[in-house]
Amino acid sequence: MDYTMTDEQKAIKENFANFCQKEIAPRAALLDRAGEDEVHSLIKENMKKLASIGYLGMPHEEKYGGTSNDLISQAIAGEEVARACASTFLSCGASYGLFGMPLKMFGNEDQKQKYLPGIIKGDIVGCFGLTEPEAGSDAAAIRTSAVKKGGEWVLNGTKTFITNGPIADVALIMAYNDKEAGPGGGVTAFLVDRNAPGFSVGKAFDKLGFRGSPTSELVLEDCVVPESAVLGNVGHGFIQAMQTLEFGRIGMATVALGIAVACMDEANRYSKERKAFGKPINRYQEISFKLADMMIMTDISRLLIYRAAWAKEAKDPESAVIASCAKLFASESATQIASMAVQVYGGYGYIKDFAVERLYRDAKLGEIGEGTSEIQRVLIAKSILARFKK
């Protein structure tokens, strides 16, 4: 047992904190309020900036330009990115993680060579296409079909809520090749280039939060991809997606933590400066105990995230459950903390001049994305109950 960071991890924390506060944080408000086209260029610039300090290559191998960092180090860096700008975290994560991780785990050498170096440098943007209008929490209910015709596959269907959809150069699309295959089977993952015939991007959604990270539908109309676009084995797509989402859950927990820490920092700073009835408001327990609650919940979130990251790498049989625990706790804590932070700011927290207003809107996604809180609870309960027989 060792709860301390390695020297390398400490250095990662410091480097990312410094870089992100200087280069990314000052642009967060801009990203939040920019128009659609401007958002696209700003977010790509941010991704390039983070690529320049190696963020997009942290989980990837050296031969593609990565650094093969452990998951805890990725969480440490991720918290700093998210604390500076949650939207930037999300777009980066969808590209190097949700797109990049299945490629790393299941891709062949040609596929990795084709995409990973560009993803890691921030030159190309990836996205992950699982969710459909009628298949959110119930991911197995997807309807997008893949039919083999000669040496090619023809895809038909619609994906929605796809982070990076509007800016993606390549998408990983999950589609049914065999509807009769039974639970967990019959789905295949395809690497679909933006310029593939029959592939188009829907209009970007106008969202409550994470406005700096563009989201849209992806439409596949007789979209033709070559056999070489199949990721791993035909019929393994659903399992690949579920394994990817385990990383995604740790990622979503991390962005929630980053938002929560940003809220806490803002509220803590403000409460020292703001005076009421002749003294700084942090002298009142109504305020200072809120700050303490923020500290307790962020700290516990971080412990659970590190534990989930460690468990995943240690191949702990409970790693998926711990990832769900971390995601559930961190995301629900973040919405509570954001709400408290707005409350500490009072009227000022309700206007767009202050960061907590944006953070409050951003926080909500944590309870929805990568498996809602309800789905996490179902998954956790299922694992507990599996042991009991009547």
Next chain:
Amino acid sequence: MEFGFTEEQMMFRETIYKYAKNEIYPLCEEADLKAEFSHEVWGKLGAMGLLGLPFPEEYNGSGADVVTCCLAAEALGHAGVDSGHMLALGAHTYLCTDTLYKHGNEAQRKKYVPKLATGEWIGCMGLTEPGAGSDAASIQTTAVKKGDRWVLNGSKTFITNAPVCDLCVVYATVDKAKQHQGITAFIVEKDFKGFSTGKPFHKMGVRASATSEVFLEDCEVPEENVLGEVGMGFAYTHETLSWDRSALLAPFVGGLMFALEQCGQYATDRVQFGKPIKSFQAIQHKLADIKVIMEASRMAVYRVAFDKDAGLPLNHMHTSIAKAFMGDWGMKAASEAVQIFGGYGYIHDYPIEKMLRDAKLAQIGGGTSEIQRFIISRLMSF
């Protein structure tokens, strides 16, 4: 960073768990119901070496590290050993004996620690007073030097193990003007003239631990029973905080593991509307929430243990977060567990009712949740 236990630690935990489940758990329900400290339970804890874990073998201990001490406490809680006896163990081993071991001179150690480590003697710690709870530095019990003895006057309250104790580490001030720097620790045997204990309190929870007042009426303590240095007592109480927020919280972590098993089994067996209630999401969600709280509090508690084993300076942020989280979130978890059991969770025949009563103590004893938030927010204001 890595969060695994060694194979040796896990084997030790398993041994304790099995023993406690078979030998101790069956005795606990009655002890709680009667609100009686069970000397039979105490004897079994002693027989397994659980009352002297952290002390060297020459003092009848096992030389266990802090993480192992926590694992033992967690295993006992997991096996269903009631929080009352766990509190008795905590107060005895970690608040009383460890302070005596740590700050005692060789003669004091030799005289007292071996008897305490086996459980032959029962120890307690006397700090809290009727007028000094959260504000512990404001104690009024006085110690005046007269010749080769000290004369103590005052009263202590909420003292765990006092009614059954053989020895009490009493904190008294030698000079009120010096505030906390006047506080001194004394080793007081129960037969010392002027030492007496009150009637055991009738408590909501942790009922099998005996709690009462301690009275010091011209209580005479020989000079050789001053523990450590005069004026350093408050600093010693501070050192117990790392035990308070690790080994004394670990039984509650184990208790949540016990609750998860009880609730999982009950939800499987209990049928309503033609199906086991575990098939209803409202029940599943409560189980999930208890699991999250168990895992989270476990992380926070073992961090304090790790810090202590690693010899790191006392980290108040870590200790206060562990205490506040275990207290407040543990209470929520216990409440959800009762809710899963419904009416059966409200009666004594099922082990969950007791859990809710016991959980409340973790929000109060050893520093209230409010004091933890006070400490945390003060650290944040720098």
